[in-house]
Amino acid sequence: MNPIVVFDLDGVLLDFAASWAQCASWELGRPIQKVSDAYDLQERYALSARECHRVWSAFHRDTWWERVPSHDSAWDTVCNVEAAGGSIWAVTNVDAHWVHARAISLGGLIPSGRIICLGEDASAHHRAEILEALHAQAFVDDQVANVNAAVGIIAAPVLLHQSYQGQEEPAHGVTVIDDLLDFPVVIESLFKAAQSA
Template sequence: MKPTIALDADGVLLDYHQAYAGAWERAFGSRPVLRDPMAYWPMDRWDVQRVSGAALAQLRSCFDESFWSTIPALPGAVEACHRLVDAGFRLVCVSAVDARFAAARARNLAALGFPLEDLVATGNEVAGVSPKADALSKLKPAAFVDDFLPYHLGVPVHIHKALILREPNGSPNTGPGLAAVDSLHANLAAFVESWLQGPTPEHRGAAQ
């Protein structure tokens, strides 16, 4: 059986920043301008206001089936996934998306050409450990790639935990929790390059 690599979606495969700007435009009629290209969170990246009440409800209504099925791919992410498949790995997306949008997320990823064999939707409630920990325990991947440090918390020690650092301003990817992560990377392509050149067979690929 092929070894599995588990991949997060937003921030690893998909450009949630661009999708957020699109949702804001749908809600309020104008696309926000860029404020900080190095911001980790979309509300800091874009020049938008903190909204509440009816305006917040209006914005949230735009995070619908259409939103979750049309998020663009991050540059180089599709190609990076194909490199892993060509090296003999099976890819599964483990996403914290709500289960009711899992089908939309799967359609989105398939339409973009990601060679994924499955998608697991875990929801995003954190109760001391990652909401993805149980799914990863069952999946038993060789590696798990995510861009949010808290989602590595409680992941079994035998799974290689790769953290995508991406934009640093306001990032949660700092502090003592980094000690539990096995490797740090700028993006998925950088992880793939490192993984396939690693010293062990599971790094180099099942087909080699």
């Protein structure tokens, strides 16, 4: 059986922050500047709660979920993992009715049947439950809490370090990478073990 490898979408395969900032500029009628490395978008772009609500409303109302571009390294990374024998899945904290839009954003990289939408209120624990149910062997995410929750559940929990402020420290057993293209190298041993079994 091929090792199941799960990717987070926003911040890992997809450049959600760029799309959200573009939507914010359009909705608010002014340029939006990043002022911090906070994960929270309101804080990252120094917006009021009212402005942030307007942007989220526009993002949901219009076709922004379909237009989130992939990061430059997304295709190469996923194709390398697939070529090595990985069975690719994705998980995201958006509501299930956006699954088709997420598949459009990915441009065929991962089919909609392999995209799991947990809902915007899902916790790191919910992701860990999905990883366990899938019998996933590797997982990459840009949020420390999500990766830490996977420790002990999967063989290779990997954090794509994005320099977000205020996140917890990676747990013992988490591999930290700065470039998504390093992910296939980190999990290479999983594929060797699967091939020899």
